[in-house]
Amino acid sequence: MTRALIIGGGVGGPVAAAALKRAGLEPVVYEAHPGPGEGLGAFLTLAPNGLAALRTVSMLERVRASASFPTTRVEFVNGSGRRLGLLGGEEHLPEELRSVTINRAALQRAVADSAADQGVGVEYGKRLARYTESDSGVVAEFTDGSTAEGAVLLGADGIHSTVRRALAPDGPHPSYTGLLGIGGYSPVPDTPPTPEATMRMVFGRRAFFGYQSAPSGETYWFANLGHSELTREEIAARDDAEWQEHALGLFRDDPPEITRIMRECAPSAFRPLGIYDLASLPHWYRGRAALLGDAAHAVSPASGQGASLAAEDALVLARCLRDINDVPEALAAYEWERRDRVERIVAEGRKRGARKAGSANPAALLVRDMTLRVVFGLTARFGSQGWIHDHRVDFEARATSPEGSPR
Template identity: 85%
Template sequence: MTRALIVGGGVGGPIAAAALKRAGLEPVVYEAHSGPGEGLGAFLALAPNGLAALRTVGMLERVRAAASFPTTRIEFVNGSGRRLGLLGGEDHLPAELRGVTINRAALQRAVADSAVDQGIRIEYGKRLAHYTESGSGVVAEFTDGSTAEGAVLVGADGIHSAVRRTLGPEGPSPSYVGLLGIGGYSPAVDAQPTPDATTRMVFGKRGFFGYQTAPSGETYWFGNLGHSRLTREEIAAHGDDVWKEYALELFRGDLPDITRIMRACDPAAFRPLGIYDLASLPHWHRGRAALIGDAAHAVSPASGQGASLAAEDALVLARCLRDIRTVPEALAAYEQERRDRVERIVAEGRRRGAQKAGSANPAALLLRDLTMRVVFELAARFGSHAWIHDYRVDFESRAATSEGNQR
C-alpha cells in the first residue's frame, strides 16, 4: 500500500488522511504540537461546502456534535444599528449541511478523534525540519532526529508552512491585510441577543465587530481593527489591558451593545493577532510534495472559508492520487482543479476585509454604507455567493490530468 506522509495535524491534516485512506493509500499524520489544539480560544464558521466534504470522509456527525450552535444567516448593520443587509437562509439544504459555529480546539479534536477511529495514525511532537525526495519516494526529517518515508508528502501545516519553505522557497510570503483580530467569549450581558442562528456583523466607524448569542446566553464575538503591521513582540509589549482600552475606544460611538459585550470579557481576549492571507503561489506542488489549506492559499477570515477550503482540497487531492498514474501527475492535476476557485475566494476575502477598517471621514462612511446596502441586496436577490457555498466535490467521479490520463 502507498504511504502518504501528512505534515500538520490541525484541521486539514486529519481530513486529508481520511480522504487518502478512502483512496486506498496509507496515511500517517505528523503534528508538531503535543496534541490536537488544546486551549485554542478562537472560533470559526463551517459552511455547507465544508460540511459536505466532512460528510464524504465520515467526520460530519462528530464535528456537528462538537459545534457550539447553528449559524445560517448573517445580518449586517452599520455602527448606528441600521440594517445594511441579510444574507443566508439554508432551509433548502439538508439539516446536516446547514452552517455551524465551532471552537477551533473542538474542531481539531473532533477531526483528530475521527481520524484515529478510522484507523489512522497521528504522531504528535513531530516538527518538520525539511524533506528530501528521490524518483521513488520522499523522506521527511523531523527536529527530534527521526525520519519517515513515503511515496507522497502533503503539507497541511498552515500559513507558516515548513513544507512550503522546502517546496517553494522562491515563493511570496503571506501578506498582512491591514487588520488586527481580537475575539473571545463574554458571559450574558444586557445586550440585544442576535436572532436565532444569526451572526450580527457591524460596520463601525473605526472598526468591524461580529457577534452571536449562544443558547446559554454567552456571546461569541470578534473584532477587526485597522492598524499598521506589528510583530508579536510589539503586540505583547503593550499589555492586554491597554489593548482592551484601545478596542473600547475604537468602538465608542457605535452600537452600545459592542462595548457592553467587550467590557464583560477578560483582557486576554484583546491581545490581537495580525491577519494575513496568501493570494497566489507560483505552484502548490513539486515532485512528490503538495500543499493544501492555508499552506497553499491562506484566506482572510472575512471569507469564512478557511477550514472548508482545506476540506475540499483534501478530497480533490485524494481523488487525483487514486485515479492518476503517477504521483507528480496527480499532484499537478490537483492544483489545476483547485487553483482558480481558491484564488477567487482569497480575492473575495480580501475585498470584504478592505471595508472593515472604517474611516474618520463621515462622507466615506456614508458612501460605504450605501455601497454595502446595494451589494447585499444584489447578493440576496441573485444568490451571488452560491458559487462558494453550493460547491461540492464529487469524490466518486474519476480524476484526470489535463491530457486525460488516468491510473
C-alpha cells in the same frame, strides 16, 4: 500500499488522511504540538461546502456534535445600528449541511478523533525540520531526530508552513490584510440576544465587530481593527489592558452593546493577531510534495471559508492520488483542479476585509454604507455567493489530468 506523509494535524491534515485512506493509500499524520487543538480559543464558521466534504469522509456527525450553534444567517448593520443587509437562505439544504459555528479546538479534536477511529495513524510532537526526495520516495526529518519515509509528502501545516518554505523557498510570503483580530466569549445577560441562528456584523465607524448569542448564555464575538502591520514583539510591547482600552475606544461611538460585550471579557482576549492571506503561489507542488489548505492558499477570515476549503482540497488531492499512478502528475492534477476556485475566494475575502477598517471621514462612511446596501441587496436577491457554498466535490468521479484526459 502507497504511504502518504501528512505534515500538520489541524483541520486539513486529518481530513486529507481520512480521504486518502478511502482512496487506498496509507496516510500518517505528523503534528508538531502535543495534541489536537491544544490552547486554541478562537471560533469559526463551517459552511455547507465544507460540511459536505466532511460528510464524504464520515466526519460530519462528530463535528456537528461538537459545534456550538447553527449560524445560517448574517445580519449586517452600520455604526448607527441601521441594517445594511441580511444574508442566509440555507433552508433548501438538509439540516446537516447548514452552517455552524464551532470552536477551533473542538473542530480539531473532532476531525483528529474521527481520523483515528478510521484507522489513521497520528503522531504528535513531530515538528518537521526538512524533507528530501528521490525518484521513488520522500523522507521527512523531524526536529527530534526521527525520520519517516513515504511515496508522497503533503503540507497541511498552515499559513506559516515549513513544507511551503522548503518547496518554494523563493515564493511569496503571506500578505498582511491591514487588520488585527481579537475575540472571545462574554457572559452578558443584560444584552438583547441576536436573532436565532444569526451572526450580527457591525461595520462600525472605526472598526468591525461580529457577535452571536449562544444557547449557553455566552456571546461569541470578534473584532477586526485597522492597523499598520506589527511584529509579534511590537504587539507584546503593549500589555493586555492597553489593547483592551484601544479596542474599546474604537467602538465608543457605535451601538453600546458592543462595548458592553467587550468589557465583560478578560483583558487577554484583546491581545491581537495580525490577519494575513496568501493569494497565489507559483505552484502548490514540486516533485512528490504538495500543499493544501492555508499552506497553499490562506484566506482571510472574512471569507468564512478557511476550514471548508481545506476539506475540499483534501478530497480532490486524495482522488487524484487514487486515480493517477504517477505522483507528480497526480499532484499537478490536484492543483489544476483547485487553483482557480480558491484564488477567487481569496480575492473575495480580501475585498470583504477591505471594508472593515472604518474611516474618520463621515462622507467615506456614507459611501461605504450605501455601497454595502446595494451589494447585500443584490447578493440576497440573486444568490451571487452560491458558487462558494453550493460547490460539491464528487469524490467518486475519476480524476482528470491537467491536459484534460482521464487517466
